[in-house]
Amino acid sequence: MNRIDIELRSWLGLLVVLGPVLLVAMDGSVLFLAMPAVTEALSPSADEALWILDSYGFAVGALLIAFGTIGDRYGRKRLLMFGAAMFGLGSVGAAFATSPALLIAFRVLMGVAGATLLPSALAVLGTLFTDPRRRAQAIGIFAATFAAGFAIGPIVAGQLLTRFWWGSVLLINVPVVLVFLVLAPILLGEVRATGLSRIDVASVLTSASGLLAAMYAVKHGAAQGISISSVTVGLVGVALLAWFGRRQGRIDNPLIDFTLFRNRVFTIAIVTGFLPLAAWSATAYLAAMYLQSVLGRSIAKAALLAVPGALVLTAAAVVTPVVVARIGRSAALITAHFTIAIGLSLLLPTSTGSGVGWYIAATAVAGIGYGISFSVVAEIAVAAVPAERAGAAAALAETGNELGNALGIALFGSLAAVLFRVHGPDPAPTLGETLHLPGLAPAVLDDARSAFVSGLHVVAATAAVLHGVLGSVALRVLRGGALTAADAAPTGSASRRRRPADSRS
Numbered sequence: 001m002n003r004i005d006i007e008l009r010s011w012l013g014l015l016v017v018l019g020p021v022l023l024v025a026m027d028g029s030v031l032f033l034a035m036p037a038v039t040e041a042l043s044p045s046a047d048e049a050l051w052i053l054d055s056y057g058f059a060v061g062a063l064l065i066a067f068g069t070i071g072d073r074y075g076r077k078r079l080l081m082f083g084a085a086m087f088g089l090g091s092v093g094a095a096f097a098t099s100p101a102l103l104i105a106f107r108v109l110m111g112v113a114g115a116t117l118l119p120s121a122l123a124v125l126g127t128l129f130t131d132p133r134r135r136a137q138a139i140g141i142f143a144a145t146f147a148a149g150f151a152i153g154p155i156v157a158g159q160l161l162t163r164f165w166w167g168s169v170l171l172i173n174v175p176v177v178l179v180f181l182v183l184a185p186i187l188l189g190e191v192r193a194t195g196l197s198r199i200d201v202a203s204v205l206t207s208a209s210g211l212l213a214a215m216y217a218v219k220h221g222a223a224q225g226i227s228i229s230s231v232t233v234g235l236v237g238v239a240l241l242a243w244f245g246r247r248q249g250r251i252d253n254p255l256i257d258f259t260l261f262r263n264r265v266f267t268i269a270i271v272t273g274f275l276p277l278a279a280w281s282a283t284a285y286l287a288a289m290y291l292q293s294v295l296g297r298s299i300a301k302a303a304l305l306a307v308p309g310a311l312v313l314t315a316a317a318v319v320t321p322v323v324v325a326r327i328g329r330s331a332a333l334i335t336a337h338f339t340i341a342i343g344l345s346l347l348l349p350t351s352t353g354s355g356v357g358w359y360i361a362a363t364a365v366a367g368i369g370y371g372i373s374f375s376v377v378a379e380i381a382v383a384a385v386p387a388e389r390a391g392a393a394a395a396l397a398e399t400g401n402e403l404g405n406a407l408g409i410a411l412f413g414s415l416a417a418v419l420f421r422v423h424g425p426d427p428a429p430t431l432g433e434t435l436h437l438p439g440l441a442p443a444v445l446d447d448a449r450s451a452f453v454s455g456l457h458v459v460a461a462t463a464a465v466l467h468g469v470l471g472s473v474a475l476r477v478l479r480g481g482a483l484t485a486a487d488a489a490p491t492g493s494a495s496r497r498r499r500p501a502d503s504r505s
Contacts, residue, residue, distance in 0.1 A: 010128040013187040014138055017121045017128075018145045019176045020084055024114040025149025026156065027056060027091075029281065029405075030169045032288045033154040033302060037166040039432040044100035046430045047219045050413055051104045053285060057405035058215065059111025062208040066255060067116045070199060076120040077188045081181065083116030088177035095167030124188060137321075147317035147374035150280065150405075151310035151367070154288060158303020203255040206244040211403075213237030215410045221418075264477050265330075268470070270400045272333055273377035275470060276340055276370050277404030279463035282412030283344065283366075286456045287359055293431055294352055294449045305356060309363025316371025324376065330478035332376050337471030340369035344464035348457050352449045362460075369467075374401070412463065416455035424451030 031038065031053060038044070044052060070079060090113055094106035125142060129135040157169040217234025220227070248254035261267045284306075291302040324332050343366025350358050377400065420431060425444045434440070434448040 009187060010134070013128045014125065014141065016180055016183045016187050017080075017124055018142065019180050020080070020087070020117045021121050021142060021145050022149045023087065023173050023176055024060070024117050025146045026153040027110060027114065027170070027173070029150050029153035029284060030157045032281075032285045033157045033292075033299060033306075034161055034166045034169050035285070035289065036292050036432060037161055037299070038103070040436065041166060042097070042100050042103065044103075046417055046433070048100040048104065049430065049432070050219050050409060050417070052100060052107065053413070054215075054281075054405070054407075054409040055104050056107040056111040056114070057281070057403070057409070058211065058407075059108045060114045060405075062211050062403075063112060063115035063204070066199065066204045067120070070116075076124050077184065079116045079120045080124070080188070081184060083113045083120070084177050084180050084184075086110075086113035087117065088174050091170045091173040091177075095170040097167075128188075143320075143375040144314060144317040144371075146401075147371055148310070148314040150277075150374075151306075151313040151370075154284065154306050155303045155310055158299050158306070161303075162298075162300040200247075200251055200253055200255055203244060203247060203251075206240050206247070207255065210237045210240030210244055213240065215407070218410055218414050221414070268333065268474050268477060269377050271470060272336065272373050272474075273400030274404040274407075275463075275466060276336065276373040277401045278408030278412065279340060279344060279467065280366070280370055281405045281408040282416075282459055283347065283362075283456075283463065285409055285413065286416055286459060287347070287363075289431065290350065290355070290453065290456055291359065293435055294452060295355065297356075305360060306363065308360050309367045312364045312367035313371045313374075316368045317375045318371075320372050320375035323372075329376055330474070332372050334471055334474045334478065336369040336372040336376070337467045337474060338369070340366045340373075341464045341467040341471060343367070343369065344460045344467065347460040350453065350456070352446065352453055377401070412459045415462070416452075416459050419455040419458055420448075420451045423454060424448050 035049065035053065038052065039049065067079065067083075087110055090106050090110035094103055094110060097103035097106055121142070125135060125138045129138045156172065160168040160172065213233050214237030217230045217237060220230040220233075244255075245258065248256055248258055261270070288302060288306075291297045291305060292299065297305070320332060327335075343362050343364070346358050346362035346365060347355075349355070417430065424431070425434065425447045431448055431452040435445065
């Protein structure tokens, strides 16, 4: 096979890999715009609605590290094929779910499958592109696709919901999965690392259980108030997570190598992967509800209003590698946080009567920072470790993204739910449930909408402040100059000096 044929095969392989990547990202946000329709069809409670939204992201984030290691050991293409098949089956089940519990269960299955796809997909790029320059281009395209998936999820959902029932937003996964299952065996080769130690099952179970218990306590407390049972479950979750963290420092094959975080630049980069997704997912969900349930926009119009922000976000992710080559990664990281903070602040003037212009401006300005953060974090993570550990490194970066997506809704969404329950009218604990109650006076409905908008404002302001603080920290830590590949390298190198490379998981 000549050089041109090899290069063509590599780019075709990239296109095939990008299909599942796009789906995994889209499904983190595709239900945002569909939630009013889901609420009308399935009547979930306040905490069930939150679980419907972020059970998927929670499952992806909780298992990414483990599946990155499994792919390294047992074969990345094999894991991709298995995960894609499960993702398709989970999508069909979720689309036809007849109760909130079934929908949550199938969303968890989709999340487990999604956790198999992301780290293996990024690691496969190293085998498709052996030339460093081509590989960097491929990683940039990967990051842009992932960012675009989050951004266009609500837009695609809006177009489908104007013609079909809410389950159609999940059935769109099926044809992409089928194409991948047909072409992947032809275009992708099998890759696995050698000399890896066993996977620590206790760490996998403890981390997932701890996160689950902690998030249950937060959601239950937000939706129904603090109780002895929720506090007990929360304390158990915190204890499990603390035990997990201590265990990682004592075993030879940790699920997460926390010594990587001794490098301050690496730590800021990973937090940059977490916080923007947390802010984006929460405000995107709340803004979708705001446009439909407060301002009365149709699903189609709400989807169109999300287009400018989605275009800016995608364009920013695409051009970031070029910009980084000129200004450096440190300047890009700092710019990301401050532009997101400014964009989120633009949501504060919105009201129950108007706010479309502020919403568009907010998503466009914040989209610049989101696109930068999505692109830069993936590049730093892959550069920080040896090529044979690309699966685990990619998993660490994507874990930050996916946990941000899940915990953003869990934490910020719960904050909005608490504020609505405290300041809103008594008939129901959420805006969606209140609007569907018959016979309520217009004044009660106005109070409900005002309480929801107040919650949106508090969430936006809180996220903006956090980004401003992290941007200031990044400015102080990175002010010495641009972050280069050499800056990231000591992170992986230091870890390798403390522990042989083939003993890490």
